[in-house]
Amino acid sequence: MIRFEHVVKRFGDNVVLDGLDFAVQPGEFVTLIGPSGSGKTTILRLLMTLEQVSEGRIYVGGDCLSHMTRRGREVPADEKYQRRIRKRIGMVFQQFNLFPNMRVRQNITEGPIRSLGLPRAEAEDRADKLLDMVGIADKADAHPAQLSGGQQQRVAIARALAMQPDVLLLDEVTSA
Numbered sequence: 408m409i410r411f412e413h414v415v416k417r418f419g420d421n422v423v424l425d426g427l428d429f430a431v432q433p434g435e436f437v438t439l440i441g442p443s444g445s446g447k448t449t450i451l452r453l454l455m456t457l458e459q460v461s462e463g464r465i466y467v468g469g470d471c472l473s474h475m476t477r478r479g480r481e482v483p484a485d486e487k488y489q490r491r492i493r494k495r496i497g498m499v500f501q502q503f504n505l506f507p508n509m510r511v512r513q514n515i516t517e518g519p520i521r522s523l524g525l526p527r528a529e530a531e532d533r534a535d536k537l538l539d540m541v542g543i544a545d546k547a548d549a550h551p552a553q554l555s556g557g558q559q560q561r562v563a564i565a566r567a568l569a570m571q572p573d574v575l576l577l578d579e580v581t582s583a
């Protein structure tokens with residue numbers, strides 16, 4: 408499902424990942440543990456193509472994130488190709504990143520409606536079921552700023568699950 412091949416990531420002189428190799432099988436749960444600043448979030452951001460590798464390759468479901476094949480030749484991946492891969496990946500960010508101007512329910516329906524083309528009624532039904540599952544059905548009409556940290560985090564989890572991704576990336580998901 409996920410494969411890192413000798414991935415190097417540098418920020419200037421700071422080598423954050425130095426030849427990282429690992430693979431995750433379908434159905435497998437993997438936890439990354441390390442001190443603050445050791446590169447855990449960077450690994451997830453690379454998978455979301457929010458950052459590019461300095462060296463090496465990352466594959467999701469067998470597709471390379473940085474390169475694609477066009478007329479039998481390997482070329483740098485374009486935005487459309489990366490977006491198609493990214494659709495299979497859900498992420499709950501360390502800072503949650505909820506849309507502050509949208510109510511809780513809309514935070515969850517926005518992706519399924521816009522990106523998956525789900526009808527609004529179906530997306531809202533899915534959102535309400537997920538909100539119930541994470542225990543905050545009563546907050547559907549609240550704005551993110553009106554929620555506690557842990558409640559915001561649960562909205563972020565529901566939002567990621569609403570996309571029914573093949574891969575779910577959870578950054579410090581039990582922090583709040």
Ligand SMILES: Nc1ncnc2c1ncn2[C@@H]1O[C@H](COP(=O)(O)OP(=O)(O)OP(=O)(O)O)[C@@H](O)[C@H]1O
Nearest residue numbers: 418421423441442443444445446447448449450501
């Ligand atoms: N955009 C960036 N520009 C420059 N340096 C960065 C950038 N993003 C991360 N870093 C650096 O990369 C290193 C790893 O950061 P990262 O956020 O991956 O750590 P982490 O393991 O998630 O830490 P924490 O447990 O505190 O969340 C840190 O030294 C950080 O300063």
Ligand SMILES: [Mg+2]
Nearest residue numbers: 447448501578
């Ligand atoms: Mg982090």
